[in-house]
Amino acid sequence: MKELRVGLVGCGFMGRTHSNAHRRLNNFFQPGRRSVLKAICDTNAEKAQAFAETWGYERVETDWRKLMQAPDIDLIDICVPNFAHAEIAIAAAQAGKIIICEKPLARSVAEAEPMVEAVEKAGVPNLVMFNYRRVPAISLAKQLIDEGRIGRPYHYRTNFLQDWTISADVPQGGDALWRLDVKAAGSGVTGDLLAHNIDTAMYLNGPITRVVARTETFVKERMHTLTGKVEPVGIDDACLFIAEFANGSLGLFESTRYARGHKALKTLELNGADGSLKFNLEEMEYLDYFQYAGVESHVRGWRRIHVTNGEHPYMSKYWVPGLVIGYEHSFLNALADFVECLETGRKFQPDFRCALQTQKVCEAVIQSGKEGRWVETGVEL
Amino acid sequence: MKELRVGLVGCGFMGRTHSNAHRRLNNFFQPGRRSVLKAICDTNAEKAQAFAETWGYERVETDWRKLMQAPDIDLIDICVPNFAHAEIAIAAAQAGKIIICEKPLARSVAEAEPMVEAVEKAGVPNLVMFNYRRVPAISLAKQLIDEGRIGRPYHYRTNFLQDWTISADVPQGGDALWRLDVKAAGSGVTGDLLAHNIDTAMYLNGPITRVVARTETFVKERMHTLTGKVEPVGIDDACLFIAEFANGSLGLFESTRYARGHKALKTLELNGADGSLKFNLEEMEYLDYFQYAGVESHVRGWRRIHVTNGEHPYMSKYWVPGLVIGYEHSFLNALADFVECLETGRKFQPDFRCALQTQKVCEAVIQSGKEGRWVETGVEL
Amino acid sequence: MKELRVGLVGCGFMGRTHSNAHRRLNNFFQPGRRSVLKAICDTNAEKAQAFAETWGYERVETDWRKLMQAPDIDLIDICVPNFAHAEIAIAAAQAGKIIICEKPLARSVAEAEPMVEAVEKAGVPNLVMFNYRRVPAISLAKQLIDEGRIGRPYHYRTNFLQDWTISADVPQGGDALWRLDVKAAGSGVTGDLLAHNIDTAMYLNGPITRVVARTETFVKERMHTLTGKVEPVGIDDACLFIAEFANGSLGLFESTRYARGHKALKTLELNGADGSLKFNLEEMEYLDYFQYAGVESHVRGWRRIHVTNGEHPYMSKYWVPGLVIGYEHSFLNALADFVECLETGRKFQPDFRCALQTQKVCEAVIQSGKEGRWVETGVEL
């Protein structure tokens, strides 16, 4: 089978999820190519070495520039903190590599736009890992919408709630904690969490045109692990916004890392004239569907679809009906679709240009939070 | 409006639920007669007096025999412990009174049979208060079955779980605790709790023909409040049985007062070829329905029907869609149907004869528990 | 027992819930007085007559002014559409009557302020029927907060979702539909539904100081039943707002009558440093509680408290543990507390002044929706 030779940059949490997807791809999917884990790259050589052993990479690099020149690398997989996405992605595009980039695309629209330009100019296939689109329940939601089951949409509400930064003793910066450092991350929950919700929302319900937001930083100062000093916290701890969709429906978005009792609660609900849909990542095997049209009134109700049957998206590839898959499989599903697009030449979504639209919404949200007024997103319609 | 003049015997928990039903009947229903609370009777005069004031009874009696001779009493409502049902009911029938009797009908089949004979000989309307049939969600379940939505039934499982007798310090006998005294109650969870499940099961799924049971008494001795002495416990603390229904399906029944975490959990589930139904008394506003036939496979799921719409049984009588009613309304619904039957001459169910069938199943269950073998119920087919 | 002689104005849905509360008060509570249903008043004499028969009122009036002069009326219970609250309440205050007023207090702050002035000048006891505070689960939520179990609050989110006006064929005006007529109602979902959420939110989490809102009217014109003509719809069909609480936490509020699948979904969630709480009116027997502080990490989880035990607010008055009460009992609980305050002289909440604060938030919300900017509520701190 044709090989897809991978050079992956970044040994953190996302490096693991992407590596896992590459390694398992062909156990479940036959997209026409098989990932070969050629090189893992991290500035920390020791960490990279251990990672290579765990995941089976053939070699280790500490400078990602080496990968660009390597003739045995077809695909650059970018799993580093947000601040480094742009430089690596642009270099990879210029080197003619296929690119996978972890979300969000960048720290800002200004940083993201040249990335889009670069991949489009180079004509290289590109993917941004908004993996939740490929949770089978969310893919099924999209299918039900496309089947016309929801009708005219009125309301979309979604949130992403965590609780791991309530303690003021959690430091910022370094390793996993770069997410709390505005220089590394660009923003807080908006880019880290709401970017997912925004991508899913625009996937299911179309472009967001205007927003009004309230952002908050509950803990104003945290120890910075790199400087060893207590420094101001520049990220948004919490972000709430009201959105207008181009289709006339209204959206409500909320994210925080101060919602005690929620580790990674990501929910969404869409209400339309003919039906409604609900999803909750903590029990991701379910899609809740209220069918109004075509159901006798005395038996109408919210239906829990256990999205594990062969006729559900992706599920025929895994086990048998009723048996659940997990979070990691959303990456696997995305990769399978991407590789199939490589083979067939079909356009993969979400690509860099698509992710730029989400970036625009994020930026409008942050701006609205600062200025306390409605802001146009400028998303392509 | 025509009056239905009530003499009620027994000031306990059930005396309250029945009184409440009588008092509120005409606020919600127009069955053609209105209950007038003429007399409350209890051997404890003080208790009866207070009860009369709370519920608005016109007079107090301490000997139920007085009610039989009273020309201003149309209906005898029997809310005393099980041991006294038979004597009062038979006297009431002989006096030509309409009879409402709290469940179970009696302590045994031997005690129940003359009761049935008496009411049928006298030709007096009679009701046994298996109120759960009139929980709107259960009435809706019956309706869906009658609409042919379930198809050939395969399985029926039901339980009634409580946890209030786990402590060995709970005494038996006297007031609310007569339920633990086998002489007063006849049996334990079988007559007190499973009788409800059996009635509902036969209402929804037809006659039970054979059973094999396991009964248990976890706490072997308890202080008796009447004698002041520690005495053997004669009731069943827990009862599990497997049942065969006449329609070929299999039943599984369980009740206990040792299920920590359940105060009054009464659940049922019916599985048929074309659909399934589930109910849980702790959230009695819902009926769960799985529709198989006529639903595309990718949107099949368990549907939570919030049984609060005008088109649901009884609900048009109460508030507006979405607003829940409670436990007590099942009594009100039963009384409304009963009074309407009085007016129209239609036969009300469940009556004494119907309740006798449940008694037969209870007795077969207790016998099977003692003898450790399958027992025929002898229920009328 | 001392009598509390009631003259009730308005035979609609709320006339029923209040009458039911009066009639049943003494079956469950011993607050020292008993409601006597003296007079029902409605401009529609026929309707009033039928209502009197159903609920047991002694006489019928068609002009509420008669009640003011009646020496046999102690309490005026106002259950008419919003537009008539002010005139009746002020007259009742001037007549020295005790006053119960259905929520919202009025159509506007300008209308509400003289009402507050009138009752305070007259010194008459007064209640505004924000009944949801007395749903046992919400009363328990308040208790847990007061016990210090939630700690510093960060987030409060709440909504009230219905779906009964999706069809453009639903007319406005007249009978139950006055809620869609801005002249009768003052506002749409904001005053009708969100007023409840705002009252509960300030009860549990303190004053709301600033809001930014988005209101929408999805159906722009509806037949008016009074004029027979298609007329513009002046109410808000949907309202979403972000709120700041005086305690530093952030709120998210949403209401609509276009949320397919929800008849009367009213939810709330509060997240604090030490714990969180959730409630859903559709299954009002539960309060969900996440206890962080004092629980070992491996057994932390959201706890469903089935709020039906004797130790839960109000529940010792009703049946036995595990058995649920319904929507209507929240009115009964409120009335019981109010009557007890009459007897003891304690101050009842929510009174007119308290309801005025909710009115201020509603008005700020509507104004923000119109002007597209943050608005100060002016709520008393």
Add this chain to the structure above:
Amino acid sequence: MKELRVGLVGCGFMGRTHSNAHRRLNNFFQPGRRSVLKAICDTNAEKAQAFAETWGYERVETDWRKLMQAPDIDLIDICVPNFAHAEIAIAAAQAGKIIICEKPLARSVAEAEPMVEAVEKAGVPNLVMFNYRRVPAISLAKQLIDEGRIGRPYHYRTNFLQDWTISADVPQGGDALWRLDVKAAGSGVTGDLLAHNIDTAMYLNGPITRVVARTETFVKERMHTLTGKVEPVGIDDACLFIAEFANGSLGLFESTRYARGHKALKTLELNGADGSLKFNLEEMEYLDYFQYAGVESHVRGWRRIHVTNGEHPYMSKYWVPGLVIGYEHSFLNALADFVECLETGRKFQPDFRCALQTQKVCEAVIQSGKEGRWVETGVEL
């Protein structure tokens, strides 16, 4: 790292789950050895070849006997239909191989006993794949029991419900359908499904001593794919039984493939004096726990533990708190524990002897179903 060279027999569903576990072991666990997929064996060479390519086996065999003699194979992994377990396992033991055997151990006790004897005589490490013990929520249940949180146990109820054989058109025999052929499977739902429930039950609640069962075959004849003829169905379609545990608690077990609406519902509940536990495989990320002892009565409730935190069993090995794993990871967890036992010399459970106890219960259940009476299990105490 030391190698564990695997020869796996059987390319079906279980061949896939076991292969997946071997391949991924070292991505998440460091048990001291790494699985090397040496040989895959299936009588169907073409199928074996494709399987080898998908999962990365080095070579293909069509006769399992070859594996016994192969010096480069350390471990025989048996994933064939039940009828072939005994012969292969005994040969493997005699060849001194480490053995993994899919459950149930065999078709009968008579077949299983020599298997136990063989592995014990040979002294080879052995595992029977009752994988559900290693679902993190079930492992956590065991931990909570061992921590003394449940107290004296009273009740255990469990079921395994499916619906895939309702249609009489489903044939028996061949490929995936050998489960419906009594000669291949030994029994129906008892060995295929209830064996899991029995293993978990005895893991959590100790030995089962007596049972009374009712078995049923709803569809009496099915086309046999191997003979092409309609033949009697010899398996049990459904099985219900009541059990006595050695610790004095009572068990209720049910399994069927006729429970419309359930694909693979496996639930359990344990009630003890101090607490209760519940689990449902369809939402396997949760363990429900009711804590009685040590909780104030007004905040007692069923707690949903989202078993995804680092402090929960196995979860520190995977992603981050809140993110769910799936069905397949239970195999991975089991394998990791087994390999760690190989390294440390600790005894792994469940081994063949342990699985024999489950086999005894299954056999007593089938016998009781046939004879309609209580049967002793003969399980080792």
